[in-house]
Amino acid sequence: MTKTDSTPPTDFIRSIIGEDVKANKNGGRVHTRFPPEPNGYLHIGHAKSICLNFGIAAENKGGLCNLRFDDTNPSKEEVEYVESIKEDVRWLGFDWGDRLFYASDYFDKLYEYAVQLIKDSKAYVCDLSPEEIREYRGTLTKPGKESPYRSRSVEANLDLFERMRAGEFEDGSHVLRAKIDMASPNLNMRDPVIYRILHAEHHRTGDKWCIYPTYDFTHGQSDSIEGITHSICTLEFEDHRPLYDWFLEQLKIFHPQQIEFARLNLSHTVMSKRKLLELVEQGVVSGWDDPRMPTLVGLRRRGYTPEAIRDFCERIGVAKRDSMVDIALLDHSIREDLNQRAPRVMAVLRPLRVVIDNYPEDQVEELEAVNNPEDPGMGTRKVPFSRVLYIEQEDFLEDPPKKFFRLAPGREVRLRYAYFIKCVDVVRDEKTGEVVELHCTYDPETRGGWAPDGRKVKATLHWVSAAHSLSAEVHLYDHLFLKADPTDEKDGADFKTYLNPNSLETLTSCRVEPALAGAPPGSRYQFERLGYFCVDTKDSSDEAPVFNRTVTLRDTWAKIKKAHNKNTDG
RNA sequence: UGGGGGAUCGUUCAGCGGCAGGACGGCAGGUUCUGGCCCUGCAAACCAAGGUUCGAAUCCUUGUCCCCCAGCCA
Numbered sequence: 011m012t013k014t015d016s017t018p019p020t021d022f023i024r025s026i027i028g029e030d031v032k033a034n035k036n037g038g039r040v041h042t043r044f045p046p047e048p049n050g051y052l053h054i055g056h057a058k059s060i061c062l063n064f065g066i067a068a069e070n071k072g073g074l075c076n077l078r079f080d081d082t083n084p085s086k087e088e089v090e091y092v093e094s095i096k097e098d099v100r101w102l103g104f105d106w107g108d109r110l111f112y113a114s115d116y117f118d119k120l121y122e123y124a125v126q127l128i129k130d131s132k133a134y135v136c137d138l139s140p141e142e143i144r145e146y147r148g149t150l151t152k153p154g155k156e157s158p159y160r161s162r163s164v165e166a167n168l169d170l171f172e173r174m175r176a177g178e179f180e181d182g183s184h185v186l187r188a189k190i191d192m193a194s195p196n197l198n199m200r201d202p203v204i205y206r207i208l209h210a211e212h213h214r215t216g217d218k219w220c221i222y223p224t225y226d227f228t229h230g231q232s233d234s235i236e237g238i239t240h241s242i243c244t245l246e247f248e249d250h251r252p253l254y255d256w257f258l259e260q261l262k263i264f265h266p267q268q269i270e271f272a273r274l275n276l277s278h279t280v281m282s283k284r285k286l287l288e289l290v291e292q293g294v295v296s297g298w299d300d301p302r303m304p305t306l307v308g309l310r311r312r313g314y315t316p317e318a319i320r321d322f323c324e325r326i327g328v329a330k331r332d333s334m335v336d337i338a339l340l341d342h343s344i345r346e347d348l349n350q351r352a353p354r355v356m357a358v359l360r361p362l363r364v365v366i367d368n369y370p371e372d373q374v375e376e377l378e379a380v381n382n383p384e385d386p387g388m389g390t391r392k393v394p395f396s397r398v399l400y401i402e403q404e405d406f407l408e409d410p411p412k413k414f415f416r417l418a419p420g421r422e423v424r425l426r427y428a429y430f431i432k433c434v435d436v437v438r439d440e441k442t443g444e445v446v447e448l449h450c451t452y453d454p455e456t457r458g459g460w461a462p463d464g465r466k467v468k469a470t471l472h473w474v475s476a477a478h479s480l481s482a483e484v485h486l487y488d489h490l491f492l493k494a495d496p497t498d499e500k501d502g503a504d505f506k507t508y509l510n511p512n513s514l515e516t517l518t519s520c521r522v523e524p525a526l527a528g529a530p531p532g533s534r535y536q537f538e539r540l541g542y543f544c545v546d547t548k549d550s551s552d553e554a555p556v557f558n559r560t561v562t563l564r565d566t567w568a569k570i571k572k573a574h575n576k577n578t579d580g
Numbered sequence: 581u582g583g584g585g586g587a588u589c590g591u592u593c594a595g596c597g598g599c600a601g602g603a604c605g606g607c608a609g610g611u612u613c614u615g616g617c618c619c620u621g622c623a624a625a626c627c628a629a630g631g632u633u634c635g636a637a638u639c640c641u642u643g644u645c646c647c648c649c650a651g652c653c654a
Contacts, residue, residue: 021593047654083653140652149650151582185652195583197650206652225654246648249584270585272647277591283654325603327593329586332647336591339604349617384617415615424613459613470613539614567615 021328023269027066027240030267036239040070043238044099044106045229047080048091048213050283051298051305052098054319054340055274061323062271063242064104076236077106081114082228084212092213094298098306103316109236113228114214116235120223121175123231123261124186124205128167132260133204134160135170136187143185146192147200153193154200160189174207177220181207188227190256198253202226230254233266241266244273245330274326275334278489279304280496280505294509295490299548301558302490302513312487313534313544313560315351318344334495341561348534348542348560353381353388356426356472357522357537357557359484361400363447363476366431369397374475377458379427391525394478395428400521402539405471406448408436413570415468417448424470426538430456472538479521482555484543486515520557528552539563 031038042063046056067075077099081087099106127133136159138146148154162170174184186205194200204227209220233241248270258265275281280289281304289295289303298305301312309319322343326335356379376392401417410418417423422432435449455462459470493508526535531547541562550556 045654049654080654086653143652144650147650149582152650153582154650182652187652197583200650203652208652222652224652229654245585247654249649251584272586325592327603329593331586333592336604339592342604345616354614354616383614413615426613467613469615472614536614536616539616541616563614563616565615570615 022330023062023240023242023271023328024066024069026267026269027070030239031070038072039237039239040067040073041075041237041239042067042073042242043076043078043233043236045078045080045232045243046095047083047086048088048095049083049086050091050287051094051307053281053283053286053303053305054276054309054322055281055304056098057102057306057319058274058323058326058328059242059244060099060102060104061320062328064099066240066242074109075104075106076109076111076238078111078232078236079113080225080229080232081112081212081214082222082225084208084210084222087213089213094307101306101310101316102319111232111236112214113223113232114212116228116232117215117219117223119235120228120231123257124171124223124227125168127188127204127260128171128186129164130260131164131189133186133188134162134167135174136160136185136201136203137183140182143203147197148192150197156192157187157201160201171205174205174221175219177209179207181209183207186221188253188256190253196249196252198226198250199256202253226250226253227257230257230266230268231261231263234258234261234264237264238266241268243268243270245270245332270330271328272330272332275332275495275497276304276340277334277337277494278491278496278510279337280491282497285497285505288506289490292506294506301485301487304490311547312558313348313542314344315347315534318347321347336494337489344542344561345564348536350384351382352534352536352542354379354383354538355523355525355535356393356474357482357484357520357526357540357543358400358402358472358474358479359486359517359520359537359540360403361519361521362403362406362445364399364401364431364473365447365449366397366399366452367434367449368451371397373397374478375457377427393427393523393525394475395425396475396477398476399425399473400476400479401425401448401471401473403445405469406433406445408445411574413567413574416471417469422467424456424459424467425473426470427459428457428473429453429459430461430467472540474521474523476521478524480524480527480555482520482522482526482557484517484520484557484559485546486517486559488513488515522555522557526555529555534560536563 044060044063064075067073136157146155185203187201188204190199192200205221208222251268299307299311322340375395377395378390379393380390381388406417417433419433422430424430429452431450431452433450437447439446489510490513491508492510496505496508529545531545534544536542542560543557546556546558
C-alpha cells in the first residue's frame with residue numbers, strides 16, 4: 011500500500027533514541043525487543059507495541075528487534091499461545107530473523123545471578139508465608155518491617171536456595187528475596203521476591219526447575235543479556251525501573267535504558283487479557299478469533315489487513331498520557347486501505363423481489379461492471395441481468411420521507427451498471443401487509459445505466475439477478491460494547507453488563523452476484539453501498555459461503571435518518 | 581497529605597519563550613452510475629490561580645483533577 015504523504019512518525023521515544031544514536035551511545039546501536047508473555051492471544055494493544063519496537067529497529071541503520079517470550083510463570087503459559095503470537099507478529103509484517111528468544115533460555119544464568127546476589131549478601135531466603143510477607147511489606151503510607159530471616163548467613167542462604175532448587179520444599183514455603191530497603195517509599199524496593207517455588211511443568215524446560223524467577227528478576231536481566239539498548243514498556247512499569255536498575259548495578263552487567271509509554275485503550279472494547287479470557291471462557295464470544303474481538307486473530311478473521319492495523323498504530327501516536335482512542339479511527343484505517351484494494355461486487359443482504367414487467371421472459375444480458383473505480387487496472391467483469399431481480403428491502407419505501415432518494419411507487423432509479431427502472435406496482439402479503447414484491451418497468455434506452463436524453467435519477471441501487479445469484483450467509487458485526495469504556499465499572503456494574511446485544515447479526519438469506527463463486531477464504535470485497543466483507547476462514551465453504559462484514563461504508567443516509575428520528579422522538 | 585507518572589479542540593497526537601497545528605469525528609457545500617471515494621469550507625482546545633518576561637501552552641510557585649504501585653502475576 012502506498013501512502014501519498016506518509017511522514018516518518020516522531021514521538022518522544024524516537025526522539026530519545028535519535029539523540030542516543032547521535033551521541034553514539036552503545037556505539038550507535040539500536041536494539042529493541044517485543045516481550046510478550048505466552049498466556050493469551052495478542053490484541054491490537056500489542057500491535058501498538060510491536061509496531062513501535064520493530065518500527066524503531068527498522069528505522070535505524072543496523073537496528074534489530076528481538077521476539078522474546080517472557081515465560082517465567084509455567085502455571086499460566088502454554089505453547090498454543092507462543093505459536094499464535096509468532097504467527098500474529100509475522101502476519102503484522104515483522105521479522106525477528108534468528109532472534110527468537112525465551113526468558114527460560116536464561117534460567118541457568120538467572121540462577122547464577124541469584125547466587126551472586128546471595129554471595130554479596132544482597133539476597134536471602136525467607137520462610138515467611140505469603141500472608142506474612144504481605145503484612146511485613148507495610149502499606150503505601152507505612153514502612154515495612156524486616157523479615158526475621160533477613161540476616162541469615164551467606165552459607166545458610168546458599169544452602170537453602172540450593173535445597174529450594176532441589177525440590178526439598180513445598181510451594182510457598184520459601185522464597186528468595188532481594189535485600190534492599192523495607193522502608194523504601196517505593197514498594198517494589200521492599201525486599202521483593204525474586205525466586206519462588208513452583209512445582210509446575212514448564213512448556214519449554216519441562217521439570218528441570220521447581221523454582222522460577224519472578225518477572226521483576228527476569229525482565230531487566232534478559233534485556234541485558236540480549237544487549238537491548240532501549241527497553242520500551244508500558245507506564246505501569248515505571249516504578250519498577252529503580253528495581254531493575256538496582257539488579258543491573260549489583261550484578262554489574264550491561265544496562266539497557268527503559269522507556270515507558272501509555273498503553274492503548276480503544277473505545278467500545280476491552281483490552282485486558284483477563285477480560286478477554288473471560289469473554290472466551292464464558293462463551294460470550296465464539297473464541298479468541300471471534301471477529302468481534304480486538305485480538306489480532308479476531309481482527310484478521312474480521313477482514314482487517316496488516317496494513318490497516320499498522321496505519322492505525324501510526325495514527326494513534328505514542329505518548330505518556332492515558333488515553334482512549336475512538337474506535338472510529340480504526341474504522342477509518344481499514345476503510346482507507348480497502349477502498350484502494352477491495353474489488354467491488356454486488357450483494358443483497360435482505361432481498362426484495364423485483365419483476366421487470368416489460369423485460370423479455372427468457373432474456374439474459376451480461377452487463378459490464380467496473381471492479382474498482384479507484385484502480386482501473388483491476389478491470390471489469392460481466393454481471394447477468396434478467397427479468398426477476400433482488401434489491402435491498404431498505405432501498406424501497408412506499409411512503410418515502412423528504413430526503414429518501416431511493417425507489418418508491420412511481421419513482422425512477424438506476425440499477426447500477428444496468429438500467430433505469432420505475433416502480434409501477436407493489437405486491438403485499440395478504441395477511442401481514444408486508445411488501446413482498448415490486449413490479450417495475452425498465453427503459454431499454456438506458457442500458458449500462460446511461461440515459462441518452464440526459465435525464466437524472468437521484469439514486470443508484472445495487473441488485474442481483476434472482477436466477478443467477480448465489481445464496482450466502484452474512485455476519486454483520488458491530489461494537490462488542492455499547493459503552494465507550496466498559497472498564498468503567500464505577501456504578502458497580504460488571505463490564506459485561508455493557509455488552510452490545512446486537513454485536514452480531516446473522517443473515518442467512520442473502521444473495522450475491524455469481525462472480526463471488528469460489529471466492530477463497532479470507533478474500534475481501536466491497537459489497538457496493540454496504541461495506542467491506544471477507545470470506546470467513548472458518549465457517550465458509552464453496553457450497554455455503556459465509557461473509558463477515560469488516561466495516562460498513564460511511565453512511566450519510568443513516569446519519570440523516572438518525573438525526574430525523576431524534577427530532578421526531580424528542 | 582508514601583512514591584511514581586500525567587493534564588492542549590468531542591477523541592488523539594504535535595507545538596520545547598515569538599501567529600496554538602495535523603488526523604479522526606462533527607457540521608455545511610461541491611462532485612458523483614456507490615447517500616462510497618475525492619474536493620472545499622466551518623465550528624472546535626492550552627486544568628486553575630499567581631509570578632518571571634516586551635512576549636508563556638512552554639519557565640517558576642501554589643493548588644486542582646486523573647492514572648499506576650501494598651501478587652510468591654506480567
